[in-house]
Amino acid sequence: MPDTSSKLANYALLFIAFLTFTTQNIHATYGKNDPHRCLTLLNNGTWSPLAPDGSRRWEPKDCRMVEHTADFLHGCLNDRKVVFIGDSTIRQLFWAATKQVAHRKSETRIKRLLQSNGKHHDISFRADNVQLEFIWDPWLNSTVLHDVLKSFHALSTSLDVEAIVGMDELSPMLVILGAPGLWAARYGGDDYLNLFKRAVTGVVPYLSPSLDNNISLAMETTRGPDDIPNRIFLTPVGIPDYSNLAPNRSKSITPERIETMNNYLSQVFPNNLSYIPWVYNRIPTLSKRDFDIDGLHASDSMAALKLNIAFNALCNPAASARSRSFKGTCCAVTPPNYAALIVFVLFGTSAGFVAGARRHLETAGSSGVVQFTEILKNVLATLLWCWYADGTYYLIRAERHYEQNAFVAACLIWLVVSVLSSRKAPQQTDGLSSSKRDARYYRGPGYLSRNQSNEIKGLMQGIILLYHYHYASQALWVYKIIRLFISGYLYISGYAHTLYLLETNDFSLNRVMEILCRLNFLSVFLSYVMRTTYTSYYFAPVVTFWYLVLYAMLRFFKSYNRDLRWLLLKIAITIRLTNIFILSPGILETVTGFIHDVFYISIDVEEMRFRLRLDRYITFIGIIVAALTHRASIRRERNFLQFGWVGAIFTLRFTLWLAIVCVGSTITFFYVTQTYLQEKQAYNQIHPFISWIPILSFIVLRNSHRMLRDRCLYLPNLLGRISLETYILQYHIWLGGDATAKLFIGYWEGR
Template identity: 65%
Template sequence: MSDEKVYSVHLSNFGFGLLVWLLILAQQIRHEFGLKDPHKCLTLLQNGTWSPLAPDGSRKWEPKGCRMVEHAADSLCECLDHQKLVFIGDSTIRQLFWTAAKKVARGRSETSMKRILQSNNKHHNLFFRTDCAQLDFIWDPWLNSSTSYDILKNFNALPPTLSEQSTEMNEQSPMLIVLGAPGFWAARYGGDDYLNIFKRAIAGISPYLSPDLDKNISTAMTTTRNSGGVTSKIFLTPVGIPNYEDLAPNRSKSITPDRVEEMNYHLSRVFTRNSTFIPWVYNEIPMDPKKDIDRDGLHVSDSVAALKLEIIFNALCNSAANARSRSFRGTCCVAAPKNDIFVAACLLLGLVVGFTTGARRALEVSGNSEGINCALAIGNILIILIWCWCADGISFLGKVERHYQQGTFVTTCVIWLVASVLSLSRSPQQKGGPSPSKRDPPGYRGPGYLSRNQSNEIKGLMQGIILLYHYHYASQVLWVYKIIRLFIAGYFYISGYAHTQYLLTTDDFSLQRVIEILFRINLLSVLLSYMMGTTYTSYYFAPVATFWYLVLYAMLFFFKSRNRDMRWLLFKVLLTTRLTNWFILTPGILETAAKIIHFFFFISIDVQEMRFRLGLDRYITFVGIIVAALVHHASVRRSRPVLELGFGKAVFSLEFTRWLTTICVGSIVTFFYVTQTYLQEKRAYNQLHPLISWIPILGFILLRNSHRMFRDWYLTLPNILGTFSLETYVLQYHIWLGGDATAKLVVGYWEGR
């Protein structure tokens, strides 16, 4: 067996062993932590923190270990589906009722809300119906009324499709019940017997909040995870912690820290901390007394009330929303989705491992490696797909929000650049040859303009920073966004240049070559769209690169005999530019193409996203084509009037080289000064980007090739990354990051330690 064959077998065995080890580690994490909180409801209801301030000054509440989302009114109405929500308690619970009513009303029932608000009697029941839900508020500050008990008796934890009760009873059973612990009224009006009053109220409702309810909810979540069914829930809010300094004198004498703490302690003894129906996190939210608490010291601000309600809605609706769409971002209170493709991939991987193990000895005897090499390639792809699903598709690994911290982002980028520079190497043709001061060996022409090592180096440098850009959530910072957009355009420039050079040099327009290129570009993106349930355009780099390759190929293929005539080639470039602009920007064309692709391949395309991505870089590929044609024609003629091609000696005079360097440096500096100073809106920059992105890209590449010494050396580390930059870009969505590259993956092993 040759060294290459042995290497391939060992690499595949290493990948399979690594996958097994990661799965064992994930199972250990799940065993230690997941059994306590399999759906990450406890972490939603018990732990959290405010995010760091965003550049715009905003902040978000983030549970520890899972992602909470803000349900829009439409998605919330889809979850509620015309069912009943009941709020029972005092004025603090009534505040949650009004917050819910405003959210689901969607601005269509303001008159009805105002009429109810104008009622003089505050201590009465309220009923409010919208076009998507029925909301009831039961005034019961002691939590002991017959109305409350009747509602609790009729409550069903299972959704209507799983309940064994009659349809009539299901219609009466609320989807959500929010109970307010009667702490404030017991402390205010209960006198010295406040604790006994509180205990009796809790004892009266405890049969409806038994641990069996938590078990039923878990069972229902698991059963309905793929059907979109919503599991009904009861929540008992703890006794709130008021701002004691702002309490009125008649309240501050009875509502004291000791009494509040004692009542909450009783709650924690009756109901364990593992109960998923007490949102203890309500008392853990850090609040500014001046902004987040009302002047009476008891009620919170509208924004905090909305946050408390959003926590409840995340516990209620996330699992069903996740079942409807795998692109749903929330991971709190979400049951693990079922994926038949994942099961099939695991079974197929087992067959591949069995085949390669059994065929290895036969390979050593016969020397026929095609079958086993194909099996090894399939095995490696399956390993990647399985790990992507384990890392991002299910709850083995946690997902947390990203936050931009400029110092950390810049530091990691500098470290990457320094490590890249330290990996400086001489081009392979020069290794072992004469020193640069001596004459080159006969026939040596140097690495040439934008050689393979150099293009891989540039792609690797850009890809390393792009990975850090996404990991550190630097996309929300405009000055970084502008630079990254240039990196993306630079990739398409290099791609257009390389494909054009190949086609002009080899005249290889064969179908086999096209299939190989398209297979390489799209393999991971297409397979992941099936495995992860995402759209093809989620990994937008692949479809955009595919589009521009097909455009480039078609342009050079038609009248290919005319490609040697620069005038004809420039005419074809201008004509193709006009046609692609029409194809991209005209409504209806991309939509039709997306429908055709979905019909034949069953993959979804976000047309608006595709149009935006294609429009951003709709000219830079043609710049790469033109430069490649100029270089090729200069090389063919053996006259070097356009660019120094690395044929051994300098072709530009020292004076011309200085002028070229000055122009390139000046263009790059002017570009960044103008774009970073005057274009302070992303939309304005995006409109100009297609027209001006070629300026710094050409300037940098001309500088990179302006001297023989620059072309003879390259950076090894970025060069290695650049050889599989497309794969790393796609895989970052599920391995480097999570939630389709919108969150960071965390192991969670040290969570809570």
């Protein structure tokens, strides 16, 4: 039941969302007009830190660029033409384009073209439905160039048919012009600047001053490949690697001349940055990696990057409008979401209902209606905030990078703060009312009390949140630990549910529906509102599956639950049946298909099978321990595993030896897994069989002394109460892009 603090938190989040939305729009209207973050793609960025394999990625400032596959580009450039016009540096972009759109069967044709065409010739290449053309025109003064520019129109055919009636051919979808700076500097002598100005002046009339407005309008209406607005770019004068230029080139191609010509370009287009991708000259380069040996031409990888920037500007609007799962946020538009609109209307209705009818309903004794409406309002507020944060592009999604020192430091801070929050554990009843307890069997909360389980779940959840935020999945040693945390949660869940059912014998339908609703309401509603798959929040379906398994196992022939031997037999049979269900092809597909047909919820079958297979035994370990605990509580009429007390079940000497065994087992486990299992696949195969070792060892140690049992860590305890909710909501609040990026506003970075 949400309390006042949770209500205030939700309303505060909505207020922040509204404030951010307002300031973003004011900033876009009266400041730099870049609502779709196209200008940032074309003007600014940085290299990512080196990955473990030595690779790096170019990351535009405040948005995410994607690397388009050949199939994606064929869908974007469907039956349209891309034209490259300029010198040999532009020809490099043309060759990069042929490699990106060509499938393997076309590689031979590309090599043949390279061998058959001269240096100063036009080239044409077609791959399936994509037409690529290169026009050799280093001075930008040919008749062919002007014919292409005359046929160019800012909007695509389907958006403005009347504007191109009478043209001999349809407008090219993308035109990339190369500013003739290198040729002017090399062959223009002292008159290089006038020659350069003359060439630029010849193409300026074809660059409509209202292009930005047209594209902004088109982006808002983009729904398919035929609606993609056409783009035209004039590349800046490239900055060569001066140290490797040949002597005859270095005398004329000087930094002063290159800078002068680029300064002129910036003066020609002082208020319009969308024609010139200045970022081409702002990409930090290294001589050996990013240039050919002549120092004039970029390397193949650098040419591919420059082309990919242009393709992101061209293709991202339609891709982002069609699918919310599209990861690119540069030149992106928010896709329509009618489910979010419905949630917004319901939120307003429920808020108005509570505000207008609260006093009347409470007076009439209908406080339950008010309470339900309050709960509904808070749930809807949470869904709205998720949609705003991750379903729109108002917040910035930044790439994540794994930095081990930062991640380890954050985890240590969380652990230290958690330990400092230690306090005496409050007395509790483990959530069981006296009416639900079976007096014949209950003898106290005992081993792994509610305080302890919440504390452990909270400790793990805090590190899991940091794990995702810092992209620590890139480190195998961290991944192994997090896998144990997931297994630990399933162990606690299996133990708690089993102990409850054995103690209360409460197999009522109301109880089942309550648990299923608690586990799934967020993940199900978010899958509708955010248009994601149910398995995107895989922890909820996994916990739900194992709850249904243990419930069915204990429900059928429940009278045999009192006999440990029969219960162990039921567990063995259930293990065999669940293995068949998980591992046999066709069964899981049938069940998930039925769920999709009935509830219209998408489930990734392979993802679900992978997650269930990883932890297919740990829940049964929790069930067995719960059964042993329950049996001991009945027979000895005392709390089970209360180590360290005088007259307790185990003597102090045995407790000490047991603690040594637990510590030794844990150390051995981590030594073996971290030293010898150096591949994720190898660890995943053995994980289901060994995950119980450190989990049981830790819990036994946690209960090994009265001083440890009588205290709990307050902050982890609080987080553990909502660990499932925080795990699910992190996908859209703590992170963005379905947990593939970090969210931030960006006003503190000098925008």
